[in-house]
Amino acid sequence: MAVNLSPPNPAQLYPITGLRLGVTEAGVRKAGRKDLTVILLEPGATVAGVFTQNRFCAAPVQLCREHLAGGAGVRAMLINTGNANAGTGQDGRLRALKTCATLAGKLAVGSAQILPFSTGVIMESLPVERIEAGLDGALADAREDNWLRAAEAIMTTDTVAKAFGAQLMIDGALVSITGISKGAGMIRPNMATMLGFLATDACISQVLMQQLATQLADASFNRITVDGDTSTNDSFMLIASNKARHAVIDSLDSANGQALKAAMLAVAQKLAQAIVRDGEGATKFISIRVEGGKNQAECRQVAYAIAHSPLVKTAFFASDPNLGRILAAVGYAGINDLDQTGIDLYLGDVHVATRGGRHPEYREEEAQRVMQQSEITVRVLLGRGAAADMVWTCDLSHDYVTINADYRS
Amino acid sequence: MAVNLSPPNPAQLYPITGLRLGVTEAGVRKAGRKDLTVILLEPGATVAGVFTQNRFCAAPVQLCREHLAGGAGVRAMLINTGNANAGTGQDGRLRALKTCATLAGKLAVGSAQILPFSTGVIMESLPVERIEAGLDGALADAREDNWLRAAEAIMTTDTVAKAFGAQLMIDGALVSITGISKGAGMIRPNMATMLGFLATDACISQVLMQQLATQLADASFNRITVDGDTSTNDSFMLIASNKARHAVIDSLDSANGQALKAAMLAVAQKLAQAIVRDGEGATKFISIRVEGGKNQAECRQVAYAIAHSPLVKTAFFASDPNLGRILAAVGYAGINDLDQTGIDLYLGDVHVATRGGRHPEYREEEAQRVMQQSEITVRVLLGRGAAADMVWTCDLSHDYVTINADYRS
Numbered sequence: 087m088a089v090n091l092s093p094p095n096p097a098q099l100y101p102i103t104g105l106r107l108g109v110t111e112a113g114v115r116k117a118g119r120k121d122l123t124v125i126l127l128e129p130g131a132t133v134a135g136v137f138t139q140n141r142f143c144a145a146p147v148q149l150c151r152e153h154l155a156g157g158a159g160v161r162a163m164l165i166n167t168g169n170a171n172a173g174t175g176q177d178g179r180l181r182a183l184k185t186c187a188t189l190a191g192k193l194a195v196g197s198a199q200i201l202p203f204s205t206g207v208i209m210e211s212l213p214v215e216r217i218e219a220g221l222d223g224a225l226a227d228a229r230e231d232n233w234l235r236a237a238e239a240i241m242t243t244d245t246v247a248k249a250f251g252a253q254l255m256i257d258g259a260l261v262s263i264t265g266i267s268k269g270a271g272m273i274r275p276n277m278a279t280m281l282g283f284l285a286t287d288a289c290i291s292q293v294l295m296q297q298l299a300t301q302l303a304d305a306s307f308n309r310i311t312v313d314g315d316t317s318t319n320d321s322f323m324l325i326a327s328n329k330a331r332h333a334v335i336d337s338l339d340s341a342n343g344q345a346l347k348a349a350m351l352a353v354a355q356k357l358a359q360a361i362v363r364d365g366e367g368a369t370k371f372i373s374i375r376v377e378g379g380k381n382q383a384e385c386r387q388v389a390y391a392i393a394h395s396p397l398v399k400t401a402f403f404a405s406d407p408n409l410g411r412i413l414a415a416v417g418y419a420g421i422n423d424l425d426q427t428g429i430d431l432y433l434g435d436v437h438v439a440t441r442g443g444r445h446p447e448y449r450e451e452e453a454q455r456v457m458q459q460s461e462i463t464v465r466v467l468l469g470r471g472a473a474a475d476m477v478w479t480c481d482l483s484h485d486y487v488t489i490n491a492d493y494r495s
Numbered sequence: 496m497a498v499n500l501s502p503p504n505p506a507q508l509y510p511i512t513g514l515r516l517g518v519t520e521a522g523v524r525k526a527g528r529k530d531l532t533v534i535l536l537e538p539g540a541t542v543a544g545v546f547t548q549n550r551f552c553a554a555p556v557q558l559c560r561e562h563l564a565g566g567a568g569v570r571a572m573l574i575n576t577g578n579a580n581a582g583t584g585q586d587g588r589l590r591a592l593k594t595c596a597t598l599a600g601k602l603a604v605g606s607a608q609i610l611p612f613s614t615g616v617i618m619e620s621l622p623v624e625r626i627e628a629g630l631d632g633a634l635a636d637a638r639e640d641n642w643l644r645a646a647e648a649i650m651t652t653d654t655v656a657k658a659f660g661a662q663l664m665i666d667g668a669l670v671s672i673t674g675i676s677k678g679a680g681m682i683r684p685n686m687a688t689m690l691g692f693l694a695t696d697a698c699i700s701q702v703l704m705q706q707l708a709t710q711l712a713d714a715s716f717n718r719i720t721v722d723g724d725t726s727t728n729d730s731f732m733l734i735a736s737n738k739a740r741h742a743v744i745d746s747l748d749s750a751n752g753q754a755l756k757a758a759m760l761a762v763a764q765k766l767a768q769a770i771v772r773d774g775e776g777a778t779k780f781i782s783i784r785v786e787g788g789k790n791q792a793e794c795r796q797v798a799y800a801i802a803h804s805p806l807v808k809t810a811f812f813a814s815d816p817n818l819g820r821i822l823a824a825v826g827y828a829g830i831n832d833l834d835q836t837g838i839d840l841y842l843g844d845v846h847v848a849t850r851g852g853r854h855p856e857y858r859e860e861e862a863q864r865v866m867q868q869s870e871i872t873v874r875v876l877l878g879r880g881a882a883a884d885m886v887w888t889c890d891l892s893h894d895y896v897t898i899n900a901d902y903r904s
Contacts, residue, residue: 315823
């Protein structure tokens with residue numbers, strides 16, 4: 087059902103020297119599904135993350151923040167599906183800590199060197215024993231060329247695994263980038279997506295890592311929405327193994343810094359867009375570009391109002407050019423001094439509305455043609471400034487209702 | 496399909512002395528449907544209104560505001576369904592003005608004494624000629640006891656007409672209150688609902704009217720949501736014919752003012768809740784009460800986050816107590832200093848979560864029992880203050896998608 091999203095191309099999932107991934111079936115989710123993943127990092131790797139701004143952030147998110155702040159260095163990430171360990175109070179923290187401690191013992195590192203991640207149902211107790219029992223199998227499975235299986239093992243309602251890679255040369259050295267992500271519902275990241283991991287063997291100074299992670303998330307995962315529900319567990323992790331043979335990059339403004347960031351952003355955007363393409367019940371991939379705003383924030387605000395409107399989303403599902411619904415969403419987006427007579431609307435290449443009213447040459451058959459495509463761009467001109475922004479979303483179909491009425495069964 | 500919503504009881508739709516209503520089929524909407532309504536007011540009636548805050552407000556909303564501000568006195572309201580006359584630019588204003596002028600001519604009053612209302616598809620040209628051609632039929636039909644037929648004639652995707660009344664004694668005089676409303680989708684009023692008309696023969700000073708209209712809307716239509724889409728055409732009109740035989744009420748703090756406001760609020764809340772009960776595809780009526788906030792605004796903000804979450808709404812549709820979704824919505828509602836360890840959650844009489852985690856004695860079977868009811872109360876305790884607020888909403892079902900994927904056909 088995913089919109090123009092093929093399974094990952096294994097040839098582009100480059101092993102990252104210094105990183106190994108292992109998966110197993112621990113019985114946390116459903117029978118026959120890999121549900122436990124470990125990512126092992128050699129000493130010297132650096133990590134930065136951005137996490138959900140949901141005030142009900144999950145226990146593992148709390149621990150990730152604390153462990154990263156502690157600065158002991160990350161040696162492993164432990165990811166389970168089937169249980170979000172969110173809305174679980176103090177008990178949830180203790181359970182997440184227990185799994186970190188057990189894995190740390192097996193690796194002979196400190197508990198604070200483990201980052202835990204959980205995704206699945208909220209307000210259920212994390213089955214610690216099953217996870218602990220699965221660790222040996224996951225560790226035995228750990229290999230550098232295991233990205234595809236890791237992408238599959240972190241899926242929940244995803245229908246297609248999400249993994250992309252890129253390579254570039256820096257100072258004559260080959261640098262590889264590989265990332266995986268998951269998520270299909272409860273998607274309106276506010277700092278990051280449900281789960282995203284982007285790794286490179288590039289050498290990046292520690293001080294740059296957080297800056298880079300934030301900038302990448304901001305231009306990729308923070309520009310998507312499926313249903314407007316910001317998850318309790320969103321985490322986007324940036325990992326640098328620092329194994330490539332080039333001088334350390336210590337500025338994003340340098341030529342090398344810019345080249346690396348551009349390559350990583352391309353991968354991050356593919357990962358983020360893949361989540362929308364595989365959005366629960368999605369049949370269309372919709373890019374919403376808002377231009378002519380006073381600032382980027384108000385453009386984003388209007389774009390999200392359109393992207394979250396159930397009426398707009400169902401119209402896309404039906405391929406019905408009932409485009410007044412888009413104008414209505416622009417109108418209630420919260421820009422109090424917006425002048426409707428300055429607004430223009432385009433659907434694909436069709437000029438639908440001008441100065442707040444129907445364009446005199448607009449013919450519905452033309453919009454109908456665009457609506458039937460699987461990739462659609464909505465363009466709104468606010469006519470009050472020079473700023474622009476863009477978000478990506480999908481339509482709202484019967485299958486979204488079906489999936490979320492049945493998710494736990 | 497409406498949730499516990501019976502057709503109006505004609506015996507409770509009290510004629511309001513000084514007001515007559517007439518309906519006809521003008522061919523604006525679909526064949527065989529009454530789609531044009533006039534409400535005629537005798538001289539001396541006072542009117543106040545609250546209108547959508549959508550910046551793409553419709554042409555009739557703009558004219559209503561201007562005509563009310565002009566202070567010439569309202570002598571008629573003209574309401575069509577089938578076309579919202581929104582997103583129609585300057586041409587839409589001219590068309591709405593033309594219908595006002597034609598009706599004014601027939602009534603020998605000024606154009607500015609007519610208030611126009613439209614509801615239906617956005618960004619289509621208002622068929623002025625059809626409306627003009629229907630006016631004589633509507634005027635010929637005008638009677639004081641015509642509230643039920645007016646309630647039916649303003650319906651669009653509504654499945655049940657919405658009309659309620661009440662009576663009370665003021666200074667020994669019988670006072671009647673009757674109201675009608677419509678709306679089922681694009682419902683998240685921000686000042687008022689799609690269309691609501693509440694009339695009384697009570698004598699109310701003009702200066703009080705706007706205050707009363709705002710307070711009534713704020714505690715009724717401004718507390719409901721179906722899909723979070725704030726319409727371009729929301730209008731709530733308060734009409735006093737001033738025909739009852741009691742002294743003019745000039746303060747809402749007086750005993751008479753309080754009694755009248757309470758009686759009118761009860762009718763307004765029934766009208767507002769009826770819109771939710773008849774929400775597109777609704778199978779459940781859900782009251783969301785948030786307590787323990789620092790102020791009422793943040794309580795309302797949390798309540799709306801829950802009420803708008805597609806994941807929460809689909810869980811209600813499925814009668815699935817996947818209640819962690821409610822906690823997630825509380826967490827992303829936008830209260831940046833919210834402490835999750837202070838949160839309690841009740842579903843009906845079931846204590847689901849305490850201090851941010853699952854309540855130790857919570858058993859899912861109990862929540863399952865509540866979820867299967869058609870009227871459900873969600874109660875969230877924020878644990879940070881003494882304020883409270885409440886909103887009403889419905890679930891998100893397959894029928895919502897079906898209705899909105901097919902609305903125009």
